[in-house]
Amino acid sequence: MTSTDPDDLAARLTDLGPHLDHPPAVTLVTDVRARLDQAPARRRRWRLLLAAVLAAAAGLAATPPVRSAVASRLGIGAVRIDPVDRLPSTGTTIDPVAPARGAVSFPVRLADPALAGPVRAVATDPAVPGGLVAITYERFTLTEIAASAGQRPVIAKLVGPDTAIEYLTVRGQEAVWLSGAPHAWSYLDPDGNLRTEPFRQAGDVLLWVDGNVTFRIEGLHGPDGRAVALALAESLR
Amino acid sequence: MDDEAELVPRARAGDADAFARLVAGTRDVALRVAYAIAGDDAEDVTQDAFVKAFTRLHQFRDDAAFRPWMLAIVANEARNRRRGTGRRAAVALRAAGQREVPGLHTDPAATAALTDARDRLARAVGALPLRDRQVIALRYFADLSEAETAAALGCAPGTVKSRLHRALARLRAELGEEAEP
Numbered sequence: 558m559t560s561t562d563p564d565d566l567a568a569r570l571t572d573l574g575p576h577l578d579h580p581p582a583v584t585l586v587t588d589v590r591a592r593l594d595q596a597p598a599r600r601r602r603w604r605l606l607l608a609a610v611l612a613a614a615a616g617l618a619a620t621p622p623v624r625s626a627v628a629s630r631l632g633i634g635a636v637r638i639d640p641v642d643r644l645p646s647t648g649t650t651i652d653p654v655a656p657a658r659g660a661v662s663f664p665v666r667l668a669d670p671a672l673a674g675p676v677r678a679v680a681t682d683p684a685v686p687g688g689l690v691a692i693t694y695e696r697f698t699l700t701e702i703a704a705s706a707g708q709r710p711v712i713a714k715l716v717g718p719d720t721a722i723e724y725l726t727v728r729g730q731e732a733v734w735l736s737g738a739p740h741a742w743s744y745l746d747p748d749g750n751l752r753t754e755p756f757r758q759a760g761d762v763l764l765w766v767d768g769n770v771t772f773r774i775e776g777l778h779g780p781d782g783r784a785v786a787l788a789l790a791e792s793l794r
Numbered sequence: 795m796d797d798e799a800e801l802v803p804r805a806r807a808g809d810a811d812a813f814a815r816l817v818a819g820t821r822d823v824a825l826r827v828a829y830a831i832a833g834d835d836a837e838d839v840t841q842d843a844f845v846k847a848f849t850r851l852h853q854f855r856d857d858a859a860f861r862p863w864m865l866a867i868v869a870n871e872a873r874n875r876r877r878g879t880g881r882r883a884a885v886a887l888r889a890a891g892q893r894e895v896p897g898l899h900t901d902p903a904a905t906a907a908l909t910d911a912r913d914r915l916a917r918a919v920g921a922l923p924l925r926d927r928q929v930i931a932l933r934y935f936a937d938l939s940e941a942e943t944a945a946a947l948g949c950a951p952g953t954v955k956s957r958l959h960r961a962l963a964r965l966r967a968e969l970g971e972e973a974e975p
Contacts (some may be wrong), residue, residue, distance in 0.1 A: 566962055566971075569915055570934035575822075576912050577935065578890040579829035582837040584819045589844045671811045672818065779821035788818040794856035 583728070588790045612644050654692065657681050661688030662703050663770050668694065669792035687769075695774035696791070704771045716740045723783070725763075727772075727790040732765035734783050763790060798860050806851040809960050813851070817844045820861055823936050824868045830919065830931035831872035843871040853870030858945075862890070866946035871930055876924060887920030889913040918968040925943060926961035 653676050656747045658665050660681040667676070682689040688702025716722060719738035726732055739760050763774045763786040772784045772793070798819075802814035815849075817824075824843065824959040829836035847867045856862055875887075889912035920932060932943045933954070 565810055566966065567934060569911075570919070570930060571937060573889060573912050573915050573919075574826055574935035574937065576889045576909075577826050577829055577916060578888040579825045580823070580834065580837045582825055582840065585825070585837060585841060585844075586814055587816060589813040589841055590810060592841070592845050593813060593848055672814055674811075784820075784822050785815070785818045788821065 581726070583726075583787075583791050586672065587669065587792055590669075629670065642730055654679050654690075657690045657692075661689070661690050661701070663701070663768070665690055665692075665701060666770075666772075666793045667692065668699055668789045669783060669794065672789055672792050673697075673699075696784040697774055697786070699789075699793075700773040700775070702771045702773070703769060725783075725787065727765040727787065728767060730765055732763060733789075733791070734761070734763050734786070735759075736740070736783065761786075767793075802851070802856070802860060804927060805848070806854070808921065810848070813848050816860065817847075817864070820864050823861070826935045827865055827868050827931045828872045830887065830935050831869060831885075831924065831927050832876045833887065833920070835875055835879075836872075839872045839875050840868060842875075843868040846871065861936075862938055862942040862946050865932060865938065866948075869932055869946060873924060873928055884921045887916040887972065889916040915969070918965055921968050922964055925957070926964055929957045930961055930965070931953065935966065 581683040592675050654665055654667065657679045660683065660789070667673075676692055677691040677695060678690045680693075682691075685702060685704075689700065689702045691698055691700045716735060720735055720740045721737045723736070724731065725734055740762075759775060759776050759784045763777075763783070772790065774789055777783075777786050777789075801812045803815045819922045821840075825836050828839040828843070832839050843864075847864055850867070854860070889909060891909045921925060923931070927930055927961065928949065929943065932938050932946050933940065938946060940951050940954050944954045947954065949957075
């Protein structure tokens with residue numbers, strides 16, 4: 558007889574929720590994303606768009622003065638706008654990550670753009686042996702550091718009692734999620750001593766190692782930060 | 795998720811990437827609800843429910859909360875899956891063991907006892923009828939309010955109260971715990 562208080566049983570059920578041993582479902586969001594391209598919502602959108610275009614065309618055909626007014630606006634200032642059925646080849650697009658690829662000793666990996674959105678900025682730190690690249694997206698920063706699990710650490714994170722440490726897995730590799738109160742971090746010198754420069758502060762962060770690279774996703778806060786960080790981590794390619 | 799208000803209209807307009815970001819935020823809690831109702835089919839159920847939700851986003855009202863709406867679809871999908879297989883009775887539920895956290899002072903015996911108690915409770919919930927598991931999953935495992943649970947189940951808040959009352963009584967009997975007189 559553990560307890561007979563109904564409120565206590567409710568509290569025990571609430572406590573049980575996060576500890577239920579459900580399937581890990583690591584590729585769930587990526588799998589769903591892949592299926593959405595075949596889902597009806599997108600086709601419906603195109604149908605609506607087609608209907609709107611047809612309605613507009615009917616309206617234009619019925620009123621010639623309007624059509625000529627619109628036609629004369631196909632072009633603005635020094636730019637002429639030519640409607641065509643098929644676009645010509647536009648050559649290669651600029652890859653913002655290209656300079657960083659040459660600055661580090663490992664293949665730079667990117668989060669799935671479907672989840673992460675476009676890359677906003679890329680920075681490298683040549684002071685780190687093997688290289689460090691930080692890729693900033695709209696909502697978070699993905700940092701990749703040349704250092705495997707067995708090697709000497711290059712960064713120390715100082716974690717106070719109000720920061721929670723959770724051990725998780727990313728692609729079957731051990732991962733750590735630091736959350737709650739911000740923690741402090743600094744670089745370590747080759748002898749393992751903390752550099753004397755001021756400490757930097759960091760918020761919720763997911764850390765994991767894959768091959769010879771340590772990965773860090775930072776900047777996702779709030780109750781869903783951990784789930785979003787894990788989904789992004791799984792999406793790296 | 796903070797930008798839910800921004801992502802919902804984009805997803806509704808057919809932006810699959812915005813929708814993927816929305817569901818990434820409800821992934822864990824959706825799996826939890828699906829698992830409590832449909833056991834080891836949880837992953838398939840959740841995936842199907844997310845895809846269905848995308849096609850039904852035009853039914854989602856702007857003044858509603860996304861999470862209860864999404865979880866209602868997950869719970870329905872889980873229930874239908876369970877019924878469809880003709881297995882309306884118990885599911886084998888388990889609680890995961892606590893992971894060791896190096897450097898933190900945890901008492902291994904206390905941790906093991908806590909895991910055992912959770913596992914015992916999980917098994918007892920799994921032995922309950924489908925209807926009871928559904929209301930317990932939404933109210934306690936997903937931590938929805940009584941009003942949100944009612945909206946997700948499509949019934950009155952008073953009905954949620956009485957369904958929970960009966961479900962907890964059966965759970966107590968399953969655990970061998972008697973209610974106070």
